Amino acid sequence: MFTIKDVKASIDEKEILKGISLELKPGEVHAIMGPNGSGKSTLAKVIVGHPDVEDPEGEICIDDKNILDLEPDERANEGVFLAFQYPVDIPGVNNAEFLRMAYNAKQKYHGKEEIDPFDFNELVKDKLKVLKMKERFLERPVNHGFSGGEKKRNEILQLLVLDPKVVILDETDSGLDIDSLKQVSEAVNYFKSQDKIILLITHYQRLLNYIVPDYVHIMNDGKVSKTGDKSLALTLEEKGYEGIES
């Protein structure tokens, strides 16, 4: 269970989130849609503990544990994963080593043994196959010189390797070609079948053809203005945000 309880947040002293509450159960896919600047990415930022967000109010709980006071790395190790809207690059840092470091950080957090490079290599290769990604991807610096789509796929690779409880995808579909979109959707559906909690931020109905959401929330000016099932996304596609609000 993942609960967001009356979350309010400001950036640069401007209130962006004005009280958001959501409840996500294992195996559920929730889609968040909404106009540009309505606060979708800010919600993701609050959840992961981005330093831009000043003193957020409310509660964010995994099961019964409030993670809002934890450090970003602790939240990650508690099982929150965000595929970023704009993944940053880290020049000179080998992608495979970065992944292994992340994997081992989680192992350590949970008191488990670290994995050696050899076993890890096997683990990653399997995931690469799922995403039909080439191995040379691993030897490149993290996101450095990656195309837009490659960056997004790299996020999904990390997602598969780190195997979190709560998956948040911030516009991962934007900039992906049709084949990539299908692969990403397959990965997400796999997570759904594993009883994970999935929060999709997207602008397009297209993604929702591959990943069928249990709920669709419309966000407007820092609030959830409407909640419905998958048909809400279809109506939205037809009428636009203005049509739907009236």
Next chain:
Amino acid sequence: MSLKEFEAIANKEYEYGFKTDIKTELIEKGLNEDVIRLISEKNKEPEFVLEFRLKAYRHWLKMEEPEWPLVDYPKIDYQDIHYYAAPEKKEKLKSMDDVDPELKRTFEKLGIPLQEQKKLANVAVDAIFDSVSVATTYKDKLLKHGVVFCPLSEAVEKYPDLVKKYMGSVVPHTDNFFAALNAAVFTEGSFVYVPKDTVCPMELSTYFRINAEDTGQFERTLIICEENASVSYLEGCTAPMFDKNQLHAAVVELVALDNADIKYSTVQNWYAGDPKTGKGGIYNFVTKRGKCLGKKSKISWTQIETGSAITWKYPSCILMGDDSIGEFYSVALTNHHQQADTGTKMIHIGKRTKSTIISKGISAGKSKNTYRGLVQINKSAKGSENFTQCDSMLIGPNCTANTFPYIDVRNASSTLGHEAATVKVSEEQILYCQQRGISLDDALTTIVNGFCSDVFKELPTEFAVEATQLLSLKLENTVG
């Protein structure tokens, strides 16, 4: 916590700041011709060395301390320094077993075993404690290959012709204020000679330890590589924590003949002074220069500079032989109140000479980090090439970085490439790592290591790991 709260300063203590309690023989503070004669006498030097010293001293008296580096420090009182400090010993060492156990323990604690066949099994070590060498490992094995690796004082005695021919031939005593001072009072240092057609069979390394208070360390290193010979050499340095600044003014000279290849690496971790007040620490004012005398010779400098209160050094190459190559790979990290003004000089004289400069400056805390480099391509150096890349990384709002790349090209057939970038470690990068479960400290180290990766890969593998660990130690608690 965020990068906005950079002010928080590392409390991590300097690991190597202990002092060894050992009876030390000192020459009284102060500098004059008598002191120089006394140093020479203690080393049982031949006449030509004393003359070398006195000539330098007389010249030094006429020189002014340089003021152009971008570093601030109160005037040094050159009469308030001991120019010679040596742990007392009975007689000349015959074998490693004669080394004072207290000294052995000291180096053991610093991670430098003075027993052969230990941790660094394929590295020969010359351990220098204050003004004297306490032990050199694998000397005999090296000598079987014709390679000489010994303290300079011993070389003066055993190989006077080589010393006479090359000492001061790359860095003359007239070169600069600190080089002149060094030539007058130098005490110890390493001597390496690799004969014709010989690949030195192991890594050579000198480890410098300053222990006594109020002393300066003035070592002098001379490496000569004959035709078709090659050697890889590494120096490491630490010092105890004292409230008063200590002067380290070394000179390193490299000579490469036809086809010779010298790789010189430094991992410098002198005491940097108190992190909060900036009190104490080493003034590291050194002159390092290599001469590519022979055709197709190559000299490569790699330096990881993390310590010292002030660093002032420009390891340089004089490319005289046609088709000779000079390289400079540098990581200079400054934190807290440290100041560094460092870079290189590449002087192209021979035809088709090539040089590469890759410099990575990282500043954190309230530190000041300057890259200063000169690429000079003379008229004679037809068809020469240089590539320079100097990048700076800033961690936090209170540090500064400067770059001064001077270029002087005097012919039309040469080419130059230059790249420079200043990057800030961004909150986004840190958050990205943290979101993947990596802690703040590890995230910063990872990002900085990535930034330095082009330089680290030039280090001998034995030391690459050490260098990365050193950086992570230095960066601990820098953010957050």
